Amino acid sequence: MNISNHILGFPRIGVNRELKKAQENYWNKKISQKELLKVGKKIRIYNLKKQKKMGLDFLSVGDFSWYDHVLTTSIMLGNIPKRFINENQKKIDIDTMFYIARGVSHNNKxxxxxxxxxxFNTNYHYIVPEFNKFSSFNFNCSQLLIEIDEALLIGKKVKPVILGPMSYLWLGKVDSKNFNCLNLLPKLLNVYREIFKFFKKKNIKWVQIDEPILSLELSDFWKEKFIYSYKYLKGYTKKLLTTYFGNISHNLDVVNSIPIDGVHIDIIYGNYDLLTFNEILSDKILLSLGIINGKNIWKSDLLKYYNIIKNFKKIRKNIWIGTSCSLLHIPIDINKEKKMTDKLKSYFSFAVQKCYEVFLLTNALNTGNIDLIKSWIFPLYSKKNKLNFNNKNLKKRLSLITEKDYKRCNEYRVRIKKQQKKLNLPIFPVTTIGSFPQTRDLRNLRLKFKENRINKTEYENNIFNIIKYNIKKQEELEIDVLVHGEPERNDMVEYFGEHLDGFLFTENGWVQSYGSRCVKPPIIIGDIFRSKKITIKWIKYAQSLTKKPVKGMLTGPITIFLWSFPREDLSYKIIIKQIALALKDEINDLEKNNINIIQIDEPALREGLPLNIKKRKKYLKTAINAFKLSVSSVKDTTQIHTHMCYCEFNDIIESITNLDADVITIEATRSRMDLLKCFKNFNYPNSIGPGFYDIHSPNIPTEEDILKLIYKSTKFIEVNKLWVNPDCGLKTRTWKESEKSLKNLVSAAKKMRLIKYS
Incomplete structure (x- = not known):
């Protein structure tokens, strides 16, 4: 029996970020909805044709999304929060989706x-489904129907991709502690039945139903409901139960108890012992092996996997070859990199090339001919092409690290008194997270410098002028702790990668983070160290313009590591330590230049948490030590801030405390401060800025609304430990939006001071 192949999903942004550009033009009323839909169709057809050309047996559909695939699922299931349903609205359309994701302003409301x-453990963001006892569901098949019909015209077997009912409920949020989302299962499963009936009518043979929560530790009750759900959905079309990002061996009792036709496992991040797993898994089930890494961009060692599976297929006949997860986490096509040398390109495999790797491995296993895969992996084995990883000075420095290097001189309660005396900040101090609006003029300035249309002096003078403007604006707004605004930075990780040794950059290696937001992760290709100062010039200049404190702004070691594509030949612990030491040097130089507040952002800390609970302690120790290694040598009077956003804090609150940052700023506006409950329950000892302005929405927060949120925050956080700030950086917002919002933020803080002092 020949082995079939497939992928779990393809990037949806377009090879030149066409979707991002079209979305933003539509939101700004520069194009019509018809024009936006046309762009989406063009991207989907391109993706399907590429997959067919690369030799895939199945074309995956349903992996496209106008914002994110969880929100797409909510729309498909008719799960629309009541506040977005207009009485006069006749249908749920693409605008409804954007309103849910971004908020909406109508009639001054x-x-x-x-x-x-x-x-899960990625930098991809999703819009959280909302559930309550009144939630209802109905099948909205319009988008899925369009995509299936498009794929059928391409002329290959079509495999729809949908998020499974159990993972969908798990990922959502209920409006009351007294309500369990599993109470909605009967209603929800009726809609999933309709979906499968729809697939049967379209003559779909296989459907990929994603249930990534099987990699998590599920309670007996959730397992029971899992089994109930899939027994209820028995029949109609063949179901490939798809898992990724971790190992599901601990939940095989569930898998073996439900009527499915196949299961997909993530070989890369699941660390499976295939022989042991095969003994436990029912022999009636097709096994899809996620062998091609969907989260990193290095070429796969196809010969290694060929030898493993060649022997395994003698034991288990019915197998498929696939990617470990969806390819939405990597760039689209290495061939779009025009400035990268052929030698460097030969190490990497982007989404299009990953599809080809799936074909190459399948072809070799079906024919026994390994010539093509030998040719493909030649750069990985060739001594002539080997990359050089051996910085002796850095290796020695790493070997000299001791436990003392992970500790500051004194505890927070001692440090904060010294900091208050030096900084003399008011109660409810106002600050921002770091970046200010990245205007079109600013982006054009950086582009001109990049393309050598202006020289370094012209470029830097312009950047200095923008910093001067930013400082002036903040002083006019009466913000207490200022930032330089980061005009010199393209992205919070890419910028630091560009100024550290050991990184490689792409021109077009874009990856979707959320909605229209794309990032271009650097590639870690060597040993990482700081050979020159990075931020000192800009921060020192900003501080010279004001008597108020200006924050030094850095990205933390964990975030730089996780938001890059790491090398695979070295332990992640060593790579993270290398980054931490480089940042330590920068932090020490900032302090020497009289920068008394330094912010080291770690928004990715929660993201790196392994799905397997047993592995979390090890990861968290590495992450915490890296942060502490970078800041440990600063004086007590230097105030260390960190920033985290868009994550659940309950299961890492102890680790956040162990970071021992003097101030942590987080995102809590969308939760209406509910996130702060875990900080109160844990009795978090240091200072917190919860975030009172949702910068990912075009809505301008009113002074009244901010006041309500600050007042609510005082129920969870001590008044003398509470900072007032936006949720995140302002780079994606306009100056008009930012100025109005910050004015309201400062005004609300001032009123709270009067309330608390009176």
Whole structure:
């Protein structure tokens, strides 16, 4: 029996970020909805044709989304929060989706968007489904029907991709502690039945039903409902139960108890012992092996996997070859990199090339001919092409690290008194997270410098002028702790990668983070160290313009690591330590230049948490030590801030405390401060800025609304430990939006000071 192949999903942004550009033009009323839909169709057809050309047996459909795939599922299931349903609205359309994701302003009334959080252990964000006892569901098949019909015209077997009912409920949020989302299962499963009936009518043979929560530790009750759900959905079309990001061996009792036709496992991040797993898994089930890494961009060692599976297929006949997860987490096509040398390109495999790797491995296993895969992996084995990883000075420095290097001189309660005396900040101090609006003029300035149309002096003078403007604006707004605004930075990770040794950059290696937001992760290709100062010039200049404190702004070691594509030949612990030491040097130089507040952002800390609970302690120790290694040598009077956003804090609150940052700023606006409950329950000892302005929504927060949120925050956080700030950086917002919002933020803080002092 020949082995079939497939992928779990393809990037949806377009090879030149066409979707991002079209979305933003539509939101700004520069194009019509018809024009937006046309762009989406063009991207989908391109994706399908590429997959067919690369030799895939199945074309995956349903992996496209106008914002994110969880929100797409909510729309498909008719699960629309009541506040977004207009009485006069005749249908749920693409605008409804954007309103849920971004909020909407109508007749001077602001409707706040649904919450956004991280998709398991990735930097991809999804819009959190909302559930209550009145939630209802109905099948909206229009988008899925369009995509299936498009794929059928391409002329290959079609495999729809949908998020399974159990994972969908798990990922959502209920409006009351007294309500269990599993109470909605009967209603929800009736809609999933309709979906499968729809697939049967379209003559679909296989459907990929994603249930990534099987990699988590599920309670007996959730397991019981899992089994109930799939027994209820028995029949109609063949179901490939799809899992990724971790190992599901601990939940095989569930898998073996439900009527499914196949199961997909993530070989890369699940660390499976295939022989042991095969003994436990029912022999009636097709096994899809996620062998091609969907989260990193290095070429796969196809010969290694060929030898493993060649022997395994003698034991288990019915197998498929696939990617470990959806390819939405990597760039689209390495061939779009025009400036990268052929030698460097030969190490990497983007989404299009990953599809080809799936074909190459399948072809070799079916024919026994390994010539093509030998040719493909030649750069990985060739001594001539080997990359050089051996910085002796850095290796020695790493070997000299001791436990003392992970500790500051004194505890927070001692440090904060010294900091208050030096900084003399008011109660409810106001600050921003770091970046200010990245205007079109600013982006054009950086582009001109990049393309050598202006020289370094012209470029830097312009950047200095923008910093001067930013400082002046903040002083006019009466913000207490200022930032330089980061005009010199393209992205919070890419910028630091560009100024550290050991990184490689792409021109077009874009990856979707959420909605229209794309990032271009650097590639870690060597040993990482700081050979020159990075931020000192800009921060020192900003501080010279004002008597108020200006924050030094850095991205933390964990975030730089996780938001890059790491090398695979070295332990992640060593790579993270290398980054931490480089940042330590920068932090020490900032302090020497009289920068008394330094912010080291770690928004990815929660993201790196392994799905397997047993592995979390090890990861968290590495992450915490890296942060502490970078800041440990500063004086007590230097105040260390960190920033985290869009994650659940309950299961890492102890680790956040162990970071021992003097101030942590988080995102709590969309949750209406509910996130702060865990900080109160844990009795978090240090200072917190919860975030009172949702910068991912175009809505302008009113002074009244901010006041309500600050007042609510005082129920969870001590008044003398509470900071007032936006949720995140302002780079994606306009100056008009930012100025109005910050004015309201400062005004609300001032009123709270009067309330608390009176």
């Amino acid at each position: 602001e409707t706040f968007p649904s919450e956004m959080t991280k998709w």
